[in-house]
Amino acid sequence: MFTxxxxxxxxxxxxxxxxxxYVGKLGFEVVEDVDLGFMRWLTVSAPGKPxxxxxxxxxxxxxxxxxxxxxxxxxxxxxxxxATIFTTDDCRGTFKRLSDxxxxxxxxxxxxxxxxxxxxxxxxxNHIRITQPTA
Amino acid sequence: xxxxxxxQNRRLLRARDAMDRGFTRPLDVPALAxxxxxxxxxxxxxxxxxxxxxxxxxxxxxxxxxxxxxLRDTDASVTEIALEVGFDSLGTFSRTFTSxxxxxxxxxxxxxxPLRAPVCFVKAWTRPTDAV
Numbered sequence: 130m131f132t133x134x135x136x137x138x139x140x141x142x143x144x145x146x147x148x149x150x151y152v153g154k155l156g157f158e159v160v161e162d163v164d165l166g167f168m169r170w171l172t173v174s175a176p177g178k179p180x181x182x183x184x185x186x187x188x189x190x191x192x193x194x195x196x197x198x199x200x201x202x203x204x205x206x207x208x209x210x211x212a213t214i215f216t217t218d219d220c221r222g223t224f225k226r227l228s229d230x231x232x233x234x235x236x237x238x239x240x241x242x243x244x245x246x247x248x249x250x251x252x253x254x255n256h257i258r259i260t261q262p263t264a
Numbered sequence: 265x266x267x268x269x270x271x272q273n274r275r276l277l278r279a280r281d282a283m284d285r286g287f288t289r290p291l292d293v294p295a296l297a298x299x300x301x302x303x304x305x306x307x308x309x310x311x312x313x314x315x316x317x318x319x320x321x322x323x324x325x326x327x328x329x330x331x332x333x334x335l336r337d338t339d340a341s342v343t344e345i346a347l348e349v350g351f352d353s354l355g356t357f358s359r360t361f362t363s364x365x366x367x368x369x370x371x372x373x374x375x376x377x378p379l380r381a382p383v384c385f386v387k388a389w390t391r392p393t394d395a396v
Contacts, residue, residue, distance in 0.1 A: 142266055199267075202266075205270075206271075206277065207273045208280075212384050212385070234285075236384075241382075242337075242378075248384055250278075254274055256384060258382060258383075
């Protein structure tokens with residue numbers, strides 16, 4: 130039986146810029162940041178929740194061919210690589226705090242059947258949704 | 265780090281996001297072009313090359329997608345919804361709706377059921393394609 134989801138990849142174009150955004154602005158924590166030589170293994174999680182990590186990966190050789198990496202980067206910057214949803218206990222407060230930091234929102238906090246949520250882009254084009262579930 | 269195309273993609277995406285946010289307002293190509301840091305004529309061409317449709321078409325699909333959600337989830341009248349999603353007249357709304365969805369707004373409402381998924385997915389996956 131599976132017991133959970135531990136890590137999934139979010140493609141980024143630059144890991145330093147990704148840290149500035151995911152850690153510096155969103156307030157996530159770096160869980161692992163290891164220079165393996167062939168790659169920089171970089172994962173982040175919500176504060177105090179290292180069991181559920183996002184691997185911030187730069188597409189490129191040798192993992193991807195140049196052509197494949199270019200295709201991934203193209204889709205990423207067009208906003209076509211899907212969405213990630215984070216939960217919060219204060220959607221409106223988070224929206225205000227991140228707006229003041231210049232984060233690019235695509236949707237303001239809105240009441241939904243399942244709670245309150247809003248949406249934003251990371252610097253590269255990934256879509257991120259922030260949900261405050263109905264208590 | 266970014267190639268010229270990737271940088272342009274990201275600027276066009278920023279303009280498309282602005283259209284998504286302000287979909288009730290009239291299409292303002294010069295304003296969108298400023299967000300994308302290009303001339304209006306270049307913006308319209310590059311938007312089409314990048315996303316496969318004109319800004320006008322994207323906005324229409326966005327508005328009709330929202331109209332579908334309001335028809336499904338609210339009791340507002342069709343006329344109210346037409347105005348709420350940015351159309352000036354019921355006639356233009358009904359024609360656009362029917363050509364994209366293949367059914368009238370009234371019939372769509374009668375046949376619709378609530379969709380249980382986070383809004384960004386509903387929004388992206390219920391955006392109508394070409395005329396049925």
